[in-house]
Amino acid sequence: MTAQEGRGRTSGGGPLLLGVRHHGPGSARAVRAALDAARPRVVLIEGPPEADALVPLAAEEGMRPPVALLAHAVDEPGRSAFWPLAEFSPEWIAIRWALHHGVPARFIDLPATHTLAWEKEETGAAGEGSPDGRAEGGADGSDEDEETAEGSPEPVSPEPASPEAMSSESVSSEASIRVDPLAALAEAAGYDDPERWWEDVVEHRGTGGDVFAPFTALEEAMSALREAYGSGGHDRDLVREAYMRLQLRAAQKEFGDGEVAVVCGAWHVPALRERRTVAADRALLKGLPKVKADMTWVPWTHRRLARASGYGAGIDSPGWYGHLFGAPDRPVERWLTKVAGLLREEDRIVSSAHVIEAVRLAETLAAMRGRPLPGLTETTDAVRAVMCEGSDVPLSLVHDRLVVGDVLGEVPEAAPAVPLQRDLARQQRRLRLKPEALERELELDLRKENDTERSRLLHRLRLLGVEWGEPAVTRGSTGTFREAWRLRWEPELSVRIAEAGVWGTTVLAAATAKAEADALAAPSLADITGLAERCLLAELPDALPVVMRVLADRAALDADVGHLAQALPALVRTLRYGDVRATDTRALAGVAAGLAERVFVGLPPACAALDAEAAQELRGHVDAVHGAVGLLGDAVTAERGDIRHGLPGDIRGRWHSVLRVLSARDTVPGVIRGRSVRLLLDEGELAQDEAARLMGLVLSPGTAPADAAAWIEGFVGGGSGGGMLLVHDERLLGLVDAWLTGVPGDAFTDVLPLLRRTFSAYEPGVRRTLGELVRRGPGARVGAAVSGAGIPGFAADLDDARADAVLPVLRLLLGLDGDQEHVDENDIDDKNLVGVAG
Known part of the structure; x- marks a missing residue:
């Protein structure tokens, strides 16, 4: 049968119009059968005409779908759009058929040069659309509520959660009246699920009999919908369809009226069949904006074909559709066997008997529901009941790995690329x-x-x-x-x-140029220090001097201690990379030392007269500076206090002096004073007796309850491990307990939220232990009465018997067992060994 004979089977006369649903395996099989029967001389496909030169690449050995056509504006590469194609996409089948039979394949949709410019005019001029001004593209001419029976291979934006390339849903006033043809047809047929209806009438239908019948039926259905709804809220489709009609006329003139086949979304078929004058179509296209666009093939994924990804490509289950298209026979049996193999890989017990029973259950469910064959719903229910024992946990793995899938396409090296x-x-x-x-x-x-x-x-x-x-x-x-x-x-x-x-043209050159530009445009000092760290990690020796120069200039002009404290940690972290990455960090060390000194000088005045919110923020800065000083101290030769990389040897001593000042000033908020005392205690710069004395002063009746509660939060709150400190130090817990029981009733309500925040951060086991200790009361704890150490569970002296029990393990860990040339085991003092190991 020729195309001239076949065209009469699709609404009588004219070219052979094959209306499809994009990414539909049933449509793909039907297209292949119709093209085999009609044998047209040219195949026209809905897509950007700029891709015509890329069609031959589809026959290359290195081309493996899913792939996508990528168009981007030459002067603004971030403004781009995709046209994805899977192995079961009708357009892909049409392209491959044309290449196999030596027939020209041409794209006839609106050129990308207009698509990208049109979108830019909408989102750029209106100041709406995607936040970074990129295309709001949606595959299949749809966003999530617009999954169409015909699809519409409109471009897909690179941004997730993007609706339609030529129509931003966020700015379109027609979004509320958009028509989903698939849902409308399913509802008319009495289905509440459009996907189930599509499977029953298309995917489960064989290719035998009249190969043009499904296209005739879809065209009639879409004609009725277009007659009832007009453009259905897709007003920009009118412009696209005008361009497609012009391209169709040109092909008919070149090849003959009966030698042209068109593969497009079924929604567009009535419009292409419609009789319009050339002048009317050209009038719709007059004055369209343009941008210079470039196009290439790029790999795509099944996950990006799924509607849940935000790309709205029209199908929820690309992995399932790929299976339906590729399975030669018994698709349900083959699918459930594949599911069983996946579950076995995850160490679940699934046998061949499970597969047989699941097949029976799926077929039974299909019969009960009046379906011709089991679909995804029935197979999923069978897998849940038989293989997953009713649990949705393994079922979610099946959905992620098989129903959606992680297939990544490939494109040949000959494809154009920057x-x-x-x-x-x-x-x-x-x-x-x-x-x-x-x-x-x-x-x-x-x-x-x-x-x-x-x-x-x-x-x-x-x-x-x-x-x-x-x-x-x-x-x-x-x-x-x-x-x-x-x-x-x-x-x-x-x-x-x-x-x-x-x-740049290479990754190194581009990263260097980008880092230099980011340094000049960085809004804050912390951003620049973070950029310096990333430059060292990426090893950009040419960019680092520029970043350091900007950093030094900004640091000299910035007097905000908070900014300096934010910037110091990232800068200090980079000093560690010199040993691992063989990077010269001397320039960073000098700047770090200068920043640290400015923080030491400016921090005490900056901590005075702060409200609660500002005090909490500055407490975070104190913690960050403390960690940074520890790293700086590690870069110093401690034995003689030498200067290494320009760092003063007593930098930790300087910081400890600052903490002492913060801990003693009444004008400093309690949360910062308590934190300073805790840091000094952890560093061994403050004896436990002195820490207990300071806590006793703060928790005395002369201190306002709110300030005392803030001090406690700074001392034992957050992730500081304060809970374990209270567990093991009887005096500190007793002080907190005595203060808390003495807080007046009217003040207790005010300090309760702060106390809840402090103690709720403890692990459940720590909170439980503290509750038991408080319930027993001070001085009544088990072991405390006989312990000279005052710590429950610990004796005053070393238990020799228990120490001897761990010595063999310690010798093994320290490498002291066996023949040792330089160590005489008899000369080792066992008690000293235990002390060193502890």
């Missing part, structure tokens, strides 16, 4: 870092050259805004020579790479 993308691809191959859609953990040992280069690449990409890897907490090691990353490649990262291409 120079930065090519440099990144070279480094990915050299470092054996393959982009993957499935999130995975990567642990790096920075003592190894290859791992160090991987770390540099990932940090440089983060500087460029390409969030391929996210730092994670390393397991089993706190050393700076280890790094852990969580890697997941997302399709929109291709846009970020194109956008970052304005900074």
Whole structure:
């Protein structure tokens, strides 16, 4: 049958119009059967015409769907849009059919040059749309409530949660009257679930018989909907359809009226069949804005085809649809076998008997529900009941791994790409870092050259805004020579790479230029110090001098102690990288020492006369500076107080002096005074007797209850481990207990929220132990009466018998067992060994 003969089977006369639902396996099979039957001389496909030159790449061996056409504005790469295609997309089938049969395949939708400019005019001029001005693109011409039976391969924006490329839902007044054709047809057929209706009438229908019948039926249904609803709230479709009609006329003139096949969303078929004058169509296109656009193929993922991802590509279950399209026979049996294999990999007991029973249950449910074959709903119910024992926990794994899936497409190297993308691809191959859609953990040992280069690449990409890897907490090691990353490649990262291409042609050059620009534009001192840390992690030696110069200038002019305290920790952390990454940190050390000195001088005056909120904020700064001083002190040669990297040897002593000043001044808020006392106690700069004396003074009747409660919060609150301190120090707990029981009733209500915040941070076991100690009362604790140490559970002297029991283990841990050339085991004092180990 020729296209001329087949066109009569689709509403009589004209070109062969194949209305489809995008990403529908049933539509894909029907398109292939119709093209095989009609044998047209040209295939027209809904999509941007700029992609015509990219069509031959679909036949390359390295091209594996899912993939997407990516269009971006040349002068503004961040403004972009995607047209995703899966192996079960009718458009992809049409492209592959045309290439296999040597037939031209052309895209006939509105050019991307207008799409991107039109969106920019809407979101840019109106100041609405996406927050960064990017396209509000939605695949299938839909957002989440607009999943269409026909689909509409309108561009998908790189931003998640984006509706329609040419129509921002946030600014469209027509959003409330948009029509979902799939839902309308399902409702007319008596279905409450559009997906279930589509499966019953299309996906479960064979390709035998009249291959044009499904297209005829869909065209009639859409014609009735268009007659009732007009454009259905999709007014911009009128402009797109005018352009498609012009392209269709040109193809008919070139190849003949009966030799043209069109694959497009079924929603557009009545409009393409409609008789309109050329002048009327051109009038709709007159005056459309333009931008210079570039286009290429990029990998896509099944997860990004799912509506839940925010891209609105029209299907909830791409993995399931891919299975339906690829299964030659017995799709339910094959699917449940696949589910069983996944659950077995997760160490769940699933046998072949489970699969057989699940198949029977799915078929029974389909019969009870009046469905021709089991669909996703029936198979899911069967898996839950038979394989998951009614639990939704393993079922969620099945949904994530199989129903949605983590398939990542591939594009050939011949596909156009910006120079930065090519440099990144070279480094990915050299470092054996393959982009993957499935999130995975990567642990790096920075003592190894290859791992160090991987770390540099990932940090440089983060500087460029390409969030391929996210730092994670390393397991089993706190050393700076280890790094852990969580890697997941997302399709929109291709846009970020194109956008970052304005900074340079290689990852190193682009990251360097971006860091220099960010330093000059940084809004705060803390941002600059954080940038300096990232420059060291990414090893950008050319950018670091610029960042340090800006940092020194800003630090000299900034008199806000809070800003200086925020900036110091990040700057000090970078000093550790010199040993691991062989980076010269002398310039950073000098700036860090200067910042620390300015914080020491300015902190006591800055802590005076603060309200509760400001005091809590400054307490956080005190903690941050304390941690930073500890790292600075580690960079100092302690034995002789030498100066290393320009750091004074007594920097910890200077900080301890500041803490003593803060702990003794009445004008300093209680939360800061209490925190200062606690830090001095933990550092061994304050005896327990002195700490107890200071607490007793604060908790005396002469101190306002609110101030005393704030002091307690600073001393034992938050994540400071104060609960364990109270458990093991009878005197401190007794002081708190005596003060708390003596607070007047009218003041107790005021201090209760602060006390709840203090003690609620303790772990449940600590709170329980404190409650038991308080219930027993001071002096009545078990073991305390006979303990000279005053700490429950500890004797006054060393228990020799218990110490001897741990000596063999200590010798093994310290490497003192066996033949030792330089250690005579008989010369070791066992008690000293226990003391050293403790």
